[in-house]
Amino acid sequence: MSNVELNPEQILGLQDSHIIDMGQQRLDAHTAHAFTSLQEAAARDGFALEIVSSYRSFERQAWIWNQKATGQRPVLDIHSVPIDIKQLTPEQLVEEILNWSALPGTSRHHWGTDFDIYDAKTMTPETLQLIPQEYESGGPCASLFNWLSQHAHNYHFFWPYASERGGIHVEPWHLSYAPRSNQALHDFPEALLYQTLEQKDIKLKEVILPLLPQILKKYVYNINHPPFTS
Numbered sequence: 001m002s003n004v005e006l007n008p009e010q011i012l013g014l015q016d017s018h019i020i021d022m023g024q025q026r027l028d029a030h031t032a033h034a035f036t037s038l039q040e041a042a043a044r045d046g047f048a049l050e051i052v053s054s055y056r057s058f059e060r061q062a063w064i065w066n067q068k069a070t071g072q073r074p075v076l077d078i079h080s081v082p083i084d085i086k087q088l089t090p091e092q093l094v095e096e097i098l099n100w101s102a103l104p105g106t107s108r109h110h111w112g113t114d115f116d117i118y119d120a121k122t123m124t125p126e127t128l129q130l131i132p133q134e135y136e137s138g139g140p141c142a143s144l145f146n147w148l149s150q151h152a153h154n155y156h157f158f159w160p161y162a163s164e165r166g167g168i169h170v171e172p173w174h175l176s177y178a179p180r181s182n183q184a185l186h187d188f189p190e191a192l193l194y195q196t197l198e199q200k201d202i203k204l205k206e207v208i209l210p211l212l213p214q215i216l217k218k219y220v221y222n223i224n225h226p227p228f229t230s
């Protein structure tokens, strides 16, 4: 396993040479190693810690983005009700899509350091909705979440979306491996992202490009930082 830091193309999801396969899921090799230790510790305490979503490429995120921008996938409002996007200005549409989907190049899932978890003893990927109630008191993943709250930091994992910060909503299922993701965030290649969005087929990019500094501030840099130094 190389100790090389994530390069700009890897940070934007354009290159996956740092990613390894672990059965159904794909992660950064360092993250995969640490996750396996966390998973074994969870198993000793009676939990089936599993990943439902891990690495995602720029191309995959661009596909999701374009489907929403062209109305081929529903754009949902804050109460999960589909919006009639024909009533929106392009700026409003960008804002609504960003409530639920990352702009291609800005998802932490591109890094392979971040992933979404659940308890396979109480849920299946098919029944899991990834809503906060599932992880709160009384929910099927609440015991696992409590266990992680006490143990994840020992393995250098943290929750970048632990509280509402006016950007991405609270995601108790989303864990990040700090030693690798801190570097990716620190070295985030803003200029390369701009050039990439300019060159690729990304719907609404004429609206996105002038707003890029604000989008990065609100959705990329605006996280809960880990409560420990790695």
Ligand SMILES: [Zn+2]
Binding pocket: 053, 109, 114, 115, 116, 171, 173, 174
């Ligand atoms: Zn996630």
